[in-house]
Amino acid sequence: MKKLGIVVALIVLIGAVWGFLRTKPDDTKIEKLVLTGSSTVAPLAAEIGKRFESLHNNVRVDVQTGGSSRGVSDARAGLADIGMASRALKDDEKDLLSFTVALDGISIILNKANPVEVLNKQQIIDIYAGKIISWKEVGGNDAPITVVNKAEGRSTLELFLHYFGLKNTDIKPQVVIGDNQQGIKTVVGNPDAIGYVSVGTAEYEAGQGAAIKLLPLEGIAASVENVRSRSFPLSRPLNLVTRAEPVGIAKDFIEFASSTQVNDLIEAQYFVPIPR
Amino acid sequence: MSLSRADRQLVTLLRGCALLAAAIVLLILLFLVKESWPVLRHVALTRFVSDASWHPMDGLYKLTPMLSATLYSTLGAVLLATPLGIASALFSRYYAPSLLAGCYRRLIELLAGIPSVVYGFWGLITLVPLIGRLHPPGVSLLTGILVLTLMILPTVALTVDAALAAVPIAYLRGAAALGLSRWGLISGVALPAARSGIIAGIMLAAGRAIGETMAVLMVAGNVVQQPLGLFDSVRTLTSNIALEMAYATGDHRAALFVSGLALMSTLLVVVGTAELLSREPQHD
Amino acid sequence: MTKNSLATGLIWLAAILVSGVFFWLLSDILIHGLPHLSWSFLAEAPRNAGRSGGIGSIIVSTVLILAVAMVTAAPLSLATAVLLSEFTRYDSVFGRLVRSSLDVLAGVPSIVFGLFGNAFFCIYLDLGFSILSGGLTLACMVLPILIRTAEEGLQATPNDYRLAAAALGMSRSAALVHLLLPTAIPALVAGLMLGIGRAVAETAALIFTSGYVDRMPDSLFDSGRALSVHIYDLSMNVAGGDASAFSSALVLILLLLIINSIAMGLAKHWLHRGVVTA
Numbered sequence: 001m002k003k004l005g006i007v008v009a010l011i012v013l014i015g016a017v018w019g020f021l022r023t024k025p026d027d028t029k030i031e032k033l034v035l036t037g038s039s040t041v042a043p044l045a046a047e048i049g050k051r052f053e054s055l056h057n058n059v060r061v062d063v064q065t066g067g068s069s070r071g072v073s074d075a076r077a078g079l080a081d082i083g084m085a086s087r088a089l090k091d092d093e094k095d096l097l098s099f100t101v102a103l104d105g106i107s108i109i110l111n112k113a114n115p116v117e118v119l120n121k122q123q124i125i126d127i128y129a130g131k132i133i134s135w136k137e138v139g140g141n142d143a144p145i146t147v148v149n150k151a152e153g154r155s156t157l158e159l160f161l162h163y164f165g166l167k168n169t170d171i172k173p174q175v176v177i178g179d180n181q182q183g184i185k186t187v188v189g190n191p192d193a194i195g196y197v198s199v200g201t202a203e204y205e206a207g208q209g210a211a212i213k214l215l216p217l218e219g220i221a222a223s224v225e226n227v228r229s230r231s232f233p234l235s236r237p238l239n240l241v242t243r244a245e246p247v248g249i250a251k252d253f254i255e256f257a258s259s260t261q262v263n264d265l266i267e268a269q270y271f272v273p274i275p276r
Numbered sequence: 277m278s279l280s281r282a283d284r285q286l287v288t289l290l291r292g293c294a295l296l297a298a299a300i301v302l303l304i305l306l307f308l309v310k311e312s313w314p315v316l317r318h319v320a321l322t323r324f325v326s327d328a329s330w331h332p333m334d335g336l337y338k339l340t341p342m343l344s345a346t347l348y349s350t351l352g353a354v355l356l357a358t359p360l361g362i363a364s365a366l367f368s369r370y371y372a373p374s375l376l377a378g379c380y381r382r383l384i385e386l387l388a389g390i391p392s393v394v395y396g397f398w399g400l401i402t403l404v405p406l407i408g409r410l411h412p413p414g415v416s417l418l419t420g421i422l423v424l425t426l427m428i429l430p431t432v433a434l435t436v437d438a439a440l441a442a443v444p445i446a447y448l449r450g451a452a453a454l455g456l457s458r459w460g461l462i463s464g465v466a467l468p469a470a471r472s473g474i475i476a477g478i479m480l481a482a483g484r485a486i487g488e489t490m491a492v493l494m495v496a497g498n499v500v501q502q503p504l505g506l507f508d509s510v511r512t513l514t515s516n517i518a519l520e521m522a523y524a525t526g527d528h529r530a531a532l533f534v535s536g537l538a539l540m541s542t543l544l545v546v547v548g549t550a551e552l553l554s555r556e557p558q559h560d
Numbered sequence: 561m562t563k564n565s566l567a568t569g570l571i572w573l574a575a576i577l578v579s580g581v582f583f584w585l586l587s588d589i590l591i592h593g594l595p596h597l598s599w600s601f602l603a604e605a606p607r608n609a610g611r612s613g614g615i616g617s618i619i620v621s622t623v624l625i626l627a628v629a630m631v632t633a634a635p636l637s638l639a640t641a642v643l644l645s646e647f648t649r650y651d652s653v654f655g656r657l658v659r660s661s662l663d664v665l666a667g668v669p670s671i672v673f674g675l676f677g678n679a680f681f682c683i684y685l686d687l688g689f690s691i692l693s694g695g696l697t698l699a700c701m702v703l704p705i706l707i708r709t710a711e712e713g714l715q716a717t718p719n720d721y722r723l724a725a726a727a728l729g730m731s732r733s734a735a736l737v738h739l740l741l742p743t744a745i746p747a748l749v750a751g752l753m754l755g756i757g758r759a760v761a762e763t764a765a766l767i768f769t770s771g772y773v774d775r776m777p778d779s780l781f782d783s784g785r786a787l788s789v790h791i792y793d794l795s796m797n798v799a800g801g802d803a804s805a806f807s808s809a810l811v812l813i814l815l816l817l818i819i820n821s822i823a824m825g826l827a828k829h830w831l832h833r834g835v836v837t838a
Contacts, residue, residue: 038522039522039797040797042772042793043609043610043793043798046609046773046774047608047609062771062773062783063772064689064771064772064773064783065767066522066678066768067521067522067523068523069522069523069524069525070522072525073525079683090525143412144412146412146413151498151519151520151523152331152332152333152520153332153333153522153524153525153528154522154523155523167334168331168334169329169331169334169336173499174413174415174497174509175413175415175497175498176498176499176511176519177498178493178498178519178796180797181795181796181797181799182400182494185400185401186400186415188401189400189401189404189405189408189414190405190408190412190413190414192412192413193413200799204799204800205800208800268609269799283731283732286647286732287643289639290639290640290642290643290647291643291654293636293639294639294640294643294644294654294658295658296636296640297640297658297661297662297665297703297704297707300661300665300700301664301665301668303676304665304668304672304673307675307676307679307680308672311675311679359574360574360577360578363570363574363575364574364575366571367571367572367574367575371568371571371572371575372575380575380579382817382820383579383582385753385816385820386586386813386816386817387582387757388753388754388757388758388761389760389761389812389816389820390585390761390813391760391761391763391787391788391791391809391812392670392761392762392763393763393792393796394791394809397795397796398589402584402588426581426582426585429578430754430757431705431754434753434754435708435750435751435754437746437750438709438712438746438747438749438750439712441747442712442713442716442746442747443716444718457563457564458564458567458568459563459564459566459567459568460563460564463567470716472712472715473712473716473747476708476709476711476712479663479708480705480708480709480754482667483665483666483667483704484666484667484758487666487667487670488669489670489671490670490763490764513669514669514670514671514672517669517671517672518671521671536672539667539672540664543664543667543668547660547663547664548660551656551659551663
């Protein structure tokens, strides 16, 4: 037993020493860039960060999530070098700077089995406000509509409300969701559901055979192409936020992220690159 | 019983460790109060009960439907998981042949480690459509309870299993010598002897159920309304925090921490009551 | 007689029901996860937001976080459990205070732990987003599980052992190490399994503490993405990440099997003294 105890103690000691020795090895040589914020932007930022790292030696880009509001507050407090926000800055955040790196359109989706092919603006408003409650009233099956709404505060919700002129207190949903994937899986599993999610994600999933279809808005098809050409009306910006004019590697990173060099990365995440 | 000097030193060390647990709870409470302060400064506590609804963007902060949802889903899950968990433990201890029992126990241990997001995801793509065929839209209090039951069952099963293992074999032999049937032995001797272990298991499982965030979020519907039926779409306090924290600023964010405080207060009341009502376990 | 048969039938039914549901879940994970699994998947770093490449760095981060959590929590829990069981009267104020705190701690939501861990370990103690922060936060979370189960195990050991040890003139600590702890092994192991399971399964707490970075960690102070966080990101956040999510879940289950076996073996080896049960 004593031998085993000594062995264990040695292992722990070595481990601890290793852990501490590896802490800040070449502090002066490695520059770290910390981004925090929106989990929507995070995968994109991480991929851009990896490409940036491969082009710049001794730079580490660390991406953390926590939500758009965290991204903004961390940028302001200096806890992060750059904040990520999947929305435009609010009025009381105008002291910060934002740089849009991509767009994310919002599309209304229905289950593929739903015979309804198109809905006009007023119908959508009435469905979400609870005035139309059966698909029969808009030319579909005799089934109650399952309204899927996004959780409060989310930028997708804000844009949706703004475009349709609704207030969140007007909406009477049956299901409230958080992330896009949850929205898609909810609509896939329910033939009478209606919801709204990111255009790119919906297009991809539909292309992969998921049982959803995207509704056109005011006659314009919901597609990444149309968001890119700005003909599709509903979209939100994906922003990098800084406290002050960016300098050093933060500046380089933002320029890199805003350049055409990362267009393929943006499209790989099913967002829309901004025409430059 | 007087302690030797070595023992006394041991006790001092141990007391320090034990107080650490209490200290963590205190720290968490302080943290919640600190983060809730911005909204508590100008919104009276009663408004969290009396406001018309939960629409923080419009300054409405009614928490009670979500509190009810939390309580109902926890209660439902504990009611389902306790008998199933105890049955599982009895199965692996007294009924199954030892190879099967070992495999079964392994299975349960594995299930204790499956991330909540996997349970939630599976619930979303498998359970929800199934229940949706029964009663649309499929996301409901019932689905939430079912997923929670799955998640806390391993806790009950494993703790009860350990408690049963600790029942002195002399008891069991004595019971067998008296000619008790297997069920008689279990119900009359083993279970009562393992009583405090079973209660500990239920408390831990209940704690897990109350604190579960991710899985319930995906299957319960998240509509803020008072649950009036099993098939109603509900939102628990924890799901609420998880759903809205990412985009909440200022008062909204602080209000979410208030809901965290509400949960802690409920916990304190429940645990305090349970502690006051509990009796000393039987030492033989 | 009939009561016995009824009980037997019901219990077998319950076991079949429980294992049936769990096999359903596990088979879904197997079916969707197996195709994507390969040796390179286990060794490579994630590429393309995790949709290609592998999870090598993520496995390492997960194991490190788990190690930090258990190394911190296990001795502390054992010490507290021993105190509560052996040196405190069950209904003393101190005992009740600690026990109640633990029960409350067990019920704190994981996201609150995450936010608290972030504020306390990452910001206040200036550990930043790191494996250390994540591990310590997890340690707080599993404390109630480890302590309660260990305490129950110790409580259940026959008092005869203690009396006999006292009669022989053994100190309390000696009786503890040589008699009581070895007897309580099943409970200690059960607690360990539950604790490890809880730690590996935890998602929300780790997102805010050990973070999102999927690079291979250089030290405990680096941010590292845990498997559960990776699965969450792939299934809920990244379009087209489902396949990798299932494979990652499969790897997590396999990892858990291995860790559980090792932990059980170690616990039994260290604490077992060849005690003869009466």
